[in-house]
Amino acid sequence: MIYAVISLSAIGVAAAVILYFVAQKFKVIEDPRIDAVEELVPGANCGGCGYAGCRAFAEAVVNAGNMDGFNCPVGGNETMKAVARILGLEAEEKEPLVAVLRCSGSYAHAPKKANYEGASTCAFAHGLFSGESGCPYGCLGLADCVDSCAFDAMYMDPKTGLPVVIDDNCVACGACVKACPRNIFELRPKGKKERRIYVSCVNEEKGVHARKNCAVACIGCGACVKVCPFDAITMENNLAYIDPEKCKLCRKCAPVCPTNAILEINFPPRKERPEKAKDDAPKDPDPAPMPPQQPDMSQVH
């Protein structure tokens, strides 16, 4: 008994001594700031920053020595500022983004012409045919985006057959943008008071073809381009696109769209106004023509 205790203790002490020296010899010297940064970031490992996970992001940002191009969309500006403080750097203010579905081809707007019974994944259906409505650009409604969302920020609306983004949950990690085989999602600035205007269509067909399948398709008529006072709308491949950087949310484009393809989100209901929208902007209780970026920053502070 006593021999066992002594020999085991001796082995233990010997091993401890060896381990101590080995640990000294093979010590991995790691920047302690990496751990500090990792503590700060949300730990969701969503990949929204472009790195394999939060640890990889922390390593990259510490090793880079500057903040250019590093952004954790989940943590937002607060997190990035805290990260910058640790590194003794200055974080650039980023506008919070949100995923936006650029398709309004619900069952009502784009009626089904066929029934799909194949594998329930958009990736396969996209390769197989143009979709139940016949629109080769529109939402297939098989929820690859919902499956990809790690933040419970999406669900399929059974009434429309389209996914719905829950803005409060969406962290703009971009998983849905990658998951959608038709590239329908776009990350757009959340906007002041979460107000946004965008073209809810990605159909590049000629107007007559686009319209055949969907009542609310962008037909590329160019009316919105003409009416926009800020040159924020461009027309490419029969499709209008509103540049969120240039758009001042003046709401002039939406009423002129003949197919209602331009959506206004979170705006107060439009007043009945028989006259032109000229004096609309100043009268609006929310001063719309303010540059959207500056006030947004103050809001964050």
Add this chain to the structure above:
Amino acid sequence: MGLKTFVMGGVHPPEQKISAAEAILTLPLPKTITVPVSQHLGSPAAVLVKRGDLVKTGQLLAKATGFISANIHSPATGKVAKIDVVMDQSGYKRTSVIIETTDDEWMEDIDTSSDLLREVTLSKKEIIDRIHNMGVVGLGGATFPVYVKMMVPEGKKAELLLINGVECEPYLTSDHRLMIERSDELMVGITILMRALVVEKAIIGIENNKPDAIEKLSALCQKYPGISVQALKVKYPQGGEKQLIKAVTGREVPSGKLPIEVGCVVDNVGTAVALYEAVQKNKPLIERIVTITGKAAKRPGNYLVRMGTPIRALIEAAGGLPENLGKVVGGGPMMGKALMDVEAPIVKGSSGVLLMTDEEAHRVAVRNCIRCARCTTVCPMGLEPYLLAQLVTHENWDKAEDNRIMDCIECGSCHYTCPSGRPLLDYIRLGKTKVGTIIRTRGKK
């Protein structure tokens, strides 16, 4: 001794060759014809005509672009109404030339007589050029430009020509009727192919459920040296070229390689007849035999149809759309694709149109995999479909490639046999596109 067939896997779905006894009828020219410029494997042809042009039957409408591509000719005489994107059988809109037909006036240099021209006078190079110009593609379904197949790569030698008269798809009978009614042309077509490939021997593989075709062609073989007929046991997918080579010669095409690796070239019987017309009669590929069939079809039959004819016209000829229609499939029930629109045109690859009743048209509810390994048993390529499908759902592309996903011939036997109704082939097809893209980008680096 049993009949020859391929060894690995395979299924035997009900044959349902209900239109086998129907002689080939000619479908009248419709008022408008929609000719897609992409009727073949490879890059789409470039349109040569413009709106308002008058075109004659057989005139070149669109020219092949690139090595793997094919010319498209006008299937009728008339005026080009417009060039537009039209929904075709792929379920996507593609550029097409829409012609309002007025007449059927053929180009002067096309021999429209029905005389059989047996003597082949052209040289090998002339034959290949002619086939290229006439836009002949494989009519078995893959629509691979035939002239590419005939140019045997350096260092390889073709020694055997296999003619595919298997028609293993249930329901379809277009090749069967063609073998019976146009057997002489078929034989000359095979002779031309043999000459162009410089092979001495050709074997026509026919499944045993077409005894009349076997008998007729066997008798004709006496007149044409080097050609013989091989009867085969009925088994799907024997019409796949790798399966046919295995069945007839016992040789196995290595994974990822072409049949030329084992000295074989495989062509469909329809292709051989199209080739005869192109070489001997100077006639481009503008019509083909299409089977209209199915349990929901009122009058199943076989029709000689000009390319670009809307499928609706064919259905009307067969008695119209039935009330209990569930699905219209372009092609056979195993590999065909459900159509979005019956206005879609017949193209070079359309071998049949299948009208399914509502009861048989729907897929069963998907249940869990019970690891019964039936899919593995029936896979003619020796793959493990359940595993591939699972790897694809997990987006494990590397492992899918290691498990030879690219070898899948998309015959659908796995899905057909699955007792849980799992859409195995859907997932494997998705995986093939993904892995194919990965392999191509890797090749570029």
